[in-house]
Amino acid sequence: MDVIARFFSGQPPALLWGLGGVLGALTLAVAITWGLSKAKPAKDYTNLRQRIASWWVMIALLSAALLAGWGAVVALFVVISFIALREFLSLAPIRREDRLIVFVAYLTIPISYGFIVADTYGFFLVFTPVYVFMFLPFLMACIGQTRAYLTTMATFHWAIATCVYALGFAAFLMRTPLSDGAPAGPAGLVFLLLVATEANDVFQYCWGKALGKRKIMPTVSPNKTWEGFLGGWATTAALLWFAGPVFTPLSGVGLAILAISLPVAGFAGDVTMSAIKRDLGVKDTSGLIPGHGGILDRVDSLLFTAPLYFHILAYFALDHF
């Protein structure tokens, strides 16, 4: 017991309160679902139940990693990147000759995350957009199939830039040194990113359900409405404005920019992945997470919020980056 007590007393109190709050919110969701199924027993709440059950698992994994430290968070994001990339490359139009390129695309994961482990920010920053960008097309040229060469090349770049590079920024936040003054430690930075991103999805959904009338992108995401987007934007911005100082060193202009821009980035990530899925003719990227779909369906908003959140912090508050 002593060991456990010491482990938790070593954690930043804000992080523990934050994680407790998330568990509280989830318990509330369970209670609401229970109430709904009692009030309307005829309706089927299986999907909602599955969704919440999956949330418990995802939150347990993320909380454990955040409490365990940077190594665990990086390991978890390596797994997330791998599964996301596998989902993407399995559905995207790729030619038979590209089997080797698929294999090489996976190799960018250990290299990119290797720069995070080595804490070499500059290398991480240029590796994907400069060197992978040049090397993969060359390798594809060596294989010699030129039919659909350009579109396949673009497919690989998009896949790696989102599934590996963009998600890497979330993990890289864990390397923030204590001297940079994050009030809930590096784990607090990642925690707020994940909470704000996922909460934005939930808020948009709730506002859309409650008030949604005017469709915002009918050809891409027919269920999304202006009311959902604007309501989610305002709610998430308020959440960031009030929770920001608890978990990040941001204040004033930096915090305001984060609060205003992050919800828009989350929406952008969501509808961009929706457009891709619509093009591919699939609803979900896999069946991995019951009630949610694939990993890519869950992290679509995070693909866009992670780099933005990272760069706003880096510019306004963190000396390390």
Added chain:
Amino acid sequence: MRWLRRIVIVLVARPLARVFTGADIVGRERLPLKGPAIVVANHASHVDTLLLLTIYPSKALDRVRPAAAADYFLKGGPLAWFSRNILNVVPVARDKVASGEDILAPAREALAAGDILLIFPEGTRGDGEAMARLKNGVARLAAAFPQAPIVPIWLQGAGRVLPKGAHLPVPMNCTVLVGEPLHWGGERAAFMEDLRVRLEALHALAPPQRWT
């Protein structure tokens, strides 16, 4: 050996299948858990057998046996040992068809003993796209066991993880689509046509996990 088989499939093959294929399954509730039953799937890769064995719950696993070409899997050496003891294959001596030997005898014995037989009626691995002509053996088995459900399964994407002739497996998502069971209706050509139509219908539902 039964324990070794369980351990290898649950602790080694299942995690491998998860990493290399994602092992998505549609219609899990239609998977037959009791024999005699025949599971019929399209064939593009050795990954097919791995996938079909790993989607089974541990309890039913002892009964699940893939039919395998004796000339390839039981030639000798480590592969023959693995095929006998871990895969627990039902041998089909496809090279002895001309000799007049009853090459389906071991399969009939297995079904009579209450096993769940996995059959790839194309007889060999294809290119992972078009299904080859289905061989009639499955109809003869169905006729011998009219009470056994015949469950069609479409395996999407396995041919990309490890195509015929390749040595390096590359992780790609695969989907296992389990269809409604059919039974022997008394007429071979109609049965085979029904089976093919059902497999193609599952194929049409599969996600676009294919080369372009």
